[in-house]
Amino acid sequence: MATTTASVSISSSDLQLGNRLSISATSTLMKTGLTTGLEIMEMGKNNLTVADSHKALYEGGVAAGDRDQASYVYLCNDATEDTSYIEVGIHDTIMGRLYAGDWMFMPYAQGDNAAEISIEAEGGTCPYQYAIFATAKTLIDSDQA
Amino acid sequence: MATTAVITLESDITSETVNFSTSATLTKAGGAVALVEASGLGRTNFLSTDPASRSKVIFRAEDATADGSNKIYMKNTSATAAEFFTIFIDQEEMGRLYAGDWAFFPWSATQGTLETFVVTIGGTWVAGETWAFDGVTTAAANTTVAEIAAQVDAQHYPNWTTSITGAAVTFIARHAGVNGVVTAADAVIGDVIVQGGGSDATGVISAGAAGTRSEADIVVLPSVATTMVLEHMLFNE
Numbered sequence: 606m607a608t609t610t611a612s613v614s615i616s617s618s619d620l621q622l623g624n625r626l627s628i629s630a631t632s633t634l635m636k637t638g639l640t641t642g643l644e645i646m647e648m649g650k651n652n653l654t655v656a657d658s659h660k661a662l663y664e665g666g667v668a669a670g671d672r673d674q675a676s677y678v679y680l681c682n683d684a685t686e687d688t689s690y691i692e693v694g695i696h697d698t699i700m701g702r703l704y705a706g707d708w709m710f711m712p713y714a715q716g717d718n719a720a721e722i723s724i725e726a727e728g729g730t731c732p733y734q735y736a737i738f739a740t741a742k743t744l745i746d747s748d749q750a
Numbered sequence: 751m752a753t754t755a756v757i758t759l760e761s762d763i764t765s766e767t768v769n770f771s772t773s774a775t776l777t778k779a780g781g782a783v784a785l786v787e788a789s790g791l792g793r794t795n796f797l798s799t800d801p802a803s804r805s806k807v808i809f810r811a812e813d814a815t816a817d818g819s820n821k822i823y824m825k826n827t828s829a830t831a832a833e834f835f836t837i838f839i840d841q842e843e844m845g846r847l848y849a850g851d852w853a854f855f856p857w858s859a860t861q862g863t864l865e866t867f868v869v870t871i872g873g874t875w876v877a878g879e880t881w882a883f884d885g886v887t888t889a890a891a892n893t894t895v896a897e898i899a900a901q902v903d904a905q906h907y908p909n910w911t912t913s914i915t916g917a918a919v920t921f922i923a924r925h926a927g928v929n930g931v932v933t934a935a936d937a938v939i940g941d942v943i944v945q946g947g948g949s950d951a952t953g954v955i956s957a958g959a960a961g962t963r964s965e966a967d968i969v970v971l972p973s974v975a976t977t978m979v980l981e982h983m984l985f986n987e
Binding site for chain 2: 607608609610611612613614615616617618619620621626628630632633634635637638639640642643644645646648673674675676677679681687688690692693695696698699700701702703704705706707708709710711712713714716720736738
């Protein structure tokens with residue numbers, strides 16, 4: 606069984622006066638509702654320009670069996686200009702702005718084939734790294750006869 | 751002031767083990783100034799056995815600055831593998847947070863608009879006459895309209911905030927949405943004047959404007975109608 610773990614540590618000595626913030630969590634990424642590990646992973650690195658407008662980082666579930674499963678998205682904006690950010694959304698719902706140096710890790714339901722992870726660079730070109738961990742992914746038909 | 755968030759991902763899905771770590775310092779939009787506001791780490795129990803009322807709004811868009819560099823942390827504390835929280839941004843399903851899973855993601859907090867109206871205390875009031883709204887009743891202490899308006903403004907309304915100019919009190923809803931209270935520029939639902947005999951006390955409504963709902967509230971729905979606990983924290987501008 607493959608084992609994938611995602612750990613987070615959020616800390617601050619002065620965000621909450623008199624109370625040092627220290628959040629730590631580790632999750633082993635399992636297939637939907639099971640105790641066996643996910644086995645599908647896609648990852649890479651690319652550049653997103655302002656001229657690119659909205660791009661689909663990952664398509665929603667193209668097949669019913671891919672939808673509403675345990676899947677996760679990691680995305681990091683490697684830009685160094687503070688004002689360059691990636692606007693992240695699901696289809697046409699804006700989720701948030703990932704500023705230079707920021708990362709995110711979220712569950713992704715792939716609710717339907719119009720639920721793609723949408724990314725758009727604003728303020729300047731944003732190099733980015735990403736990783737997708739999924740329970741299921743149905744390959745689309747090839748055009749090959 | 752600095753808050754840092756570090757993620758470490760390790761996987762042996764492929765024969766070449768993946769292992770990397772990324773650290774981010776949480777700053778306001780533009781990067782030069784550290785985030786200084788946070789909700790504090792909280793836990794919400796989902797106890798209802800009524801499926802129709804199981805979902806809860808964890809963060810409302812007005813809790814943060816729109817288009818700010820806001821971040822949300824969530825964790826499903828359940829130990830039962832099949833139990834999950836479905837996270838929604840407004841109507842859009844983001845994903846399922848299974849037992850033990852956590853998430854950390856940016857949040858634009860796209861906000862709606864707040865209902866608003868003005869009530870102007872006018873006419874001739876008699877001490878003891880009342881104006882009621884939102885379940886709160888104000889009894890005139892005297893006959894001076896500006897002072898009665900000040901009494902109205904001094905009340906604490908569960909769903910509205912107020913400000914005052916002379917005898918005019920401006921009401922603004924605490925939460926964005928199409929609340930249906932403001933029905934026209936000159937009419938609201940629920941305002942009641944109880945006059946004494948022969949009085950012509952008035953509370954004229956003006957400048958009414960309906961609201962629009964937020965389109966970024968974070969709504970969470972548990973998968974089962976037994977106790978589930980969500981841990982959550984907002985880092986916001």
